[in-house]
Amino acid sequence: MNWRKAKIFLLTVLALSLIPATRFYQIDEPLLRLLRGSHHVDPLALHLSGEFVENNLGTEQNGDGSVTVRMIGQQYLFVPHCILVPAGVPVHLRITSADIVHSLTLNGTDYVVKTLPGTVSVAELQFSRVGEYKTVCREFCGAGHYAMRSGFKVVPRDQFPALRADERGNCAVQ
């Protein structure tokens, strides 16, 4: 009798544990949003206000020597198209999508940053080699997917110029 009760109890626990296992996005997403702050951005109104307005895209120099790179993935471009970053410095990449799912990969590395509409994807990079890195979209996103390529231009740390606010996305500065 007791064993039967225990069996019923164990099965109930097992069945209930299926709920967080299958509906994790309904449980831990609101929880994480509560704990870590909201990462939500409106993909239709990126250009109107907030972090991803067009003069805020590109490389921003932080006080501690690191840089923050903000990008938008959209059909069929990553903007800014070419990004200037210093070598040997932490690069905080913040990227979102204006339409559908894209995936930013750095050629020659195993970095894949999924780009989702509505959320900001965050990645930590550090370029040790100077040179040009190609970035390619790895998630099929439509008729122009295969041409969705852009790049990072990595320059030595001492050659990295002090960027004005309107030069952030510009590889031609130097």
Add this chain to the structure above:
Amino acid sequence: MRCNKRLRSSRRNLALFVVLATALGSFVLLASDTAPERVPSFVAWTPENIAVASSGDAFRGSLLAKRCEHCHGVEGFSQMASTPNLAGMNRLAIWKQLQDFRAHKRRSQVMESIAESLSSRDVVDVVSFFAELPVFSDPQDNRVFPGMQPGAMHATIASHLVTFGDGERGIPPCQACHGPVAYKIGVPPLANQNGDYVLNQLEAFADGSRANDINLPMRTIAGLLSEDERKALAEYYGAGLGLQPAGASGTK
């Protein structure tokens, strides 16, 4: 006496403190990131905006569009090569451009004042009229429209860019957004566009004098194209070769 002096000095200190605090505060405010946000266009493709832009009355628009006939043509096909053809144009595309002209986000001396004089309902109705004009004219029609004839070299360059883009440089194919293969939202079809107009807009995007594209796609792509490629694309579209997918039209 001494007490009075102390009071006076403390007052002076207070005044000094207030002045310093104000100066420091304003310095901190100025030194913080004060770059103003540059907004390319106030239009966002929300369901509400799409519903508004699609809700026009074409008949009322046809009366209002008498003002547009002089430049954009009676049936939406312009006789001037640098003026866009509007017949059968995507209604969201015309609506967005008129909104941008009204907000001075796209510059044109003529169109800014005309768009300002229209009410928001007028804009929607005119848009509806042009969007519903037929693209293909009567075969009996013998009017002459400005057209271009691309040279063999330009036709090759342009048809390659339209079909495949340039993967090496990261230029997506034109037909993936401007049709006929696929359309992005609010993007004008270029199949029946005037060549000079296409060229002017590509050059304006490249040098930044036109900057109303949402999230910089056209400014980026036009900047990546060479001058010769821009001309080739303008000739290609000006000759009406954008009607079919470029791979199938046999213009190689």
